[in-house]
Amino acid sequence: MPASLDCDGGSVTWKLVAKVRRPGVFTSNLTTTREVHVVSIPAETDVETTGDIQIEKSWDDQLQYLFKVSGKVFPIGASFKVKMMFMPLAKIRLYRLSIDIEGK
Numbered sequence: 473m474p475a476s477l478d479c480d481g482g483s484v485t486w487k488l489v490a491k492v493r494r495p496g497v498f499t500s501n502l503t504t505t506r507e508v509h510v511v512s513i514p515a516e517t518d519v520e521t522t523g524d525i526q527i528e529k530s531w532d533d534q535l536q537y538l539f540k541v542s543g544k545v546f547p548i549g550a551s552f553k554v555k556m557m558f559m560p561l562a563k564i565r566l567y568r569l570s571i572d573i574e575g576k
Contacts, residue, residue, distance in 0.1 A: 473510070474510075474512070475510050475511055475512035476508075476509045476510045476511070485507060486507070486508045486509075486510045487505050487506065487507055487508065488505070488506050488507075488508045489503065489504075489505050490503070490504050490505075490506075491503045511548065522544070523544060524540055524541060524542055524543065524544075525539075525540070525541040525543075525544055526538070526539070526540045526541075527539045527540075530561070533561055533562065534560070534561055534562045534564055535558060535559070535560055535561060535562075535564060535566075536558075536559040536561055537556070537557065537558050537559070538555075538556070538557040538559075539554060539555070539556055540554070540555040540556075540557075541553070541554050541555075542555075556569075
């Protein structure tokens with residue numbers, strides 16, 4: 473089943489409907505609806521949770537870089553450390569670094 477989603481191309485929403493049927497002629501039944509946010513997570517058997525994520529690449533024989541994340545799975549809203557190393561291969565300067573991290 474898909475997770476809750478709201479974007480330009482469409483949306484997926486989930487609602488929980490609770491109904492209480494009360495016996496008796498003069499008592500009405502009760503109904504309420506609440507929106508539920510559904511999050512999709514991989515099963516424990518589908519994901520290797522131990523170890524590190526490491527990305528190491530060279531850029532045009534000018535700069536070699538390494539990104540290392542300690543761990544592979546994190547709870548929603550948790551903090552985690554990212555180690556970044558930049559190794560110049562030529563005479564260059566790094567003026568500005570901008571990082572965007574997106575969850576998918």
